[in-house]
Amino acid sequence: MATDITALLIRYATATPDATARDIMRLSLLDWAACGIAGRAEGAFDGWSATLTTQGPATRFDGACSTAAEAALVNGTLSHALDYDDTHFDHIGHPSVVVCAAALAVGEAQNAPLDAIIDAALVGAEASIAAGLWLGRAHYQIGFHQTATAGAFGATVSAARLLGLTPARTRAALGLCATMASGLKSQFGTMGKPLNAGLAARTGVEAAHWAQAGMTAPDDGLHGFGDTHHGAGATVAFDWRMPRVSHKFHACCHGLHACLEALRDAPLAQAQHISVHTHPRWLTVCNQPDPDTGLGAKFSYRQVIAMAAHGHDTGDIAAFSDACARDRNLVAYRARVSVQGDDSLTEMQARVIVDGQRFDHDLDAALPLDARKTRIQQKARALVGARADDLWAAITTGDRDTFAQLLTS
């Protein structure tokens, strides 16, 4: 029997969160905040966000306050600007950028406690993953940016929960989201990619607000969207999937991450022969042999291993500079590294032989909660310095005002 995806999402809107999933969502909120603060600092979107309105109750990374809808738009965009936020591989989407932006904006406007905002973000993330699974792989393959399309439905669920919508109004909100949700993969490589995440967050906020204001929509919820957007209508069960979310710990192409993780404890400084085995797909993506720019470095096995061997923090965005890519010592080190495809590995796995010693890593293997927390805190400090610890303190004590203030200070 086909899944009644709309009923499933309505169920998420009022579900009591699973405790483990909630712990993960707290970490994702810290990760999201650090990505947004650092994303804003890059400045690429300043001209754009300056065109928006600046009155309302909701905090934005750019220091302005505005309506919940517009704050969701700005924060969803800025937190995805670095492409450094969390990823869920069940449906290939970035859940937190969309739902954290929506939940925080509506939560501030509703004066909701931070814990309620975290729960709303969590059920929204679960809803977006469920919507993505229901849409299926073909939807993504044909060209839809699932972070945005599935994400908009997740943001709707987050907002509906915080607004306390009845199931009937949540259904109307999902029906309105269906006619608003959008986002193309053809935007990748342009500012349109992060914008897609922001638009999805705004769509969720608007759909929920407008349904609350009495706007009507078809009862079929997501179905009109799936029928037109190459949705497979796959079977999806109620479940808590956020514990399997993947956080990025290196500010470079995802294809390099398993290799860098495998080498965390390897004796790289003295090593003479480093042989990287990776899924053959990555050879055309991130195997630039001799990059001479910071951007090129983000797509180079040889360069990132040279960086790691010389103590550069590959979790720090700033580490990927043009100067680093041209550093004579690093360039010389590259010669010690060779890279080969190995189709016995998945795209998530790497095997590296360092002077005869073997190091393996599988990104699909779940990190224990404590280890994940330590890594995310390290990453957040690399992105925003000591503010990372203040953010975490605000999250654990449920201090929403301090948390919001830290996003902009």
Added chain:
Amino acid sequence: MATDITALLIRYATATPDATARDIMRLSLLDWAACGIAGRAEGAFDGWSATLTTQGPATRFDGACSTAAEAALVNGTLSHALDYDDTHFDHIGHPSVVVCAAALAVGEAQNAPLDAIIDAALVGAEASIAAGLWLGRAHYQIGFHQTATAGAFGATVSAARLLGLTPARTRAALGLCATMASGLKSQFGTMGKPLNAGLAARTGVEAAHWAQAGMTAPDDGLHGFGDTHHGAGATVAFDWRMPRVSHKFHACCHGLHACLEALRDAPLAQAQHISVHTHPRWLTVCNQPDPDTGLGAKFSYRQVIAMAAHGHDTGDIAAFSDACARDRNLVAYRARVSVQGDDSLTEMQARVIVDGQRFDHDLDAALPLDARKTRIQQKARALVGARADDLWAAITTGDRDTFAQLLTS
């Protein structure tokens, strides 16, 4: 060779308008304004529009002023609320609701003359028709609301013209529109249908503003959208198609219009036998034999002919009341009318035999400009009273401030 639809739309953005097309656009602007004023008076969207912001330079039908983007959203929605605005059958879309809303909002914010706003609306309408033709029939058949999807690209062209964007920035705006444009036919019968038009208008305004603010987007313009949204990529030439736009002169189902037009000079009051011949498709759409509500009356050949025979103005929304549907004289008159399918007729044609005398009408036959003007002015007076003449005076004298004021007074 496939059409470079993006280049075609960029060409419209700066084209010098055809004089006939501009004359038609002036009439469509009057028609649009009357539909919007009357649509707002119905009040269905008051709760919704009250949730939006109310600061900015752009006039809204609900009496508030706001940013150009939000005024476009509100005005696009309210002007489509009655479904009484103009239609273009080349691509099956309502061009004016989207582009007039976008052009007026941006024009006010830019302090542009009303004539420049009319030209911007015209090239936007042409662009939306061209985009709709390029997307093709399958896009509509699968479930996209072309008024909104193609309309968003038209609104982008309108806004780009008024902002004076360079061709490169207009291309970026179209690329951004591609990732934002949306709208499903599954919304028909709900408030989501008019909302689609408003969203399309807002999308165009935002895409142009954001491109102006330096946001980047893929160079492929509309192509990412067509590839994902069942676009046929049909060949489309540069042309002025608005002279063939169709205005609604009866506040009822489109299937009844050819019949009512055919009977405009028929001796209905004394007639005993009235035999309607219509395309068979309409028999399942608007042939309710004995409606007893105003809504039912809008889908009944027998009732609208009875109304016309008794001097009721079928161009007046208020004429379609429950009382009228239950009027004893009208109900008795219905017995004189019979309806039959005739597949030698197109969907746009009707043939009516009144006591042996034949009356034909084809909605596809262009109305001469003067006759069209008279009919639109009559319709506008039926909708908004004497204000219709003040609106027309403002349009012909290019008095933007008075025109905008009349929308809300």
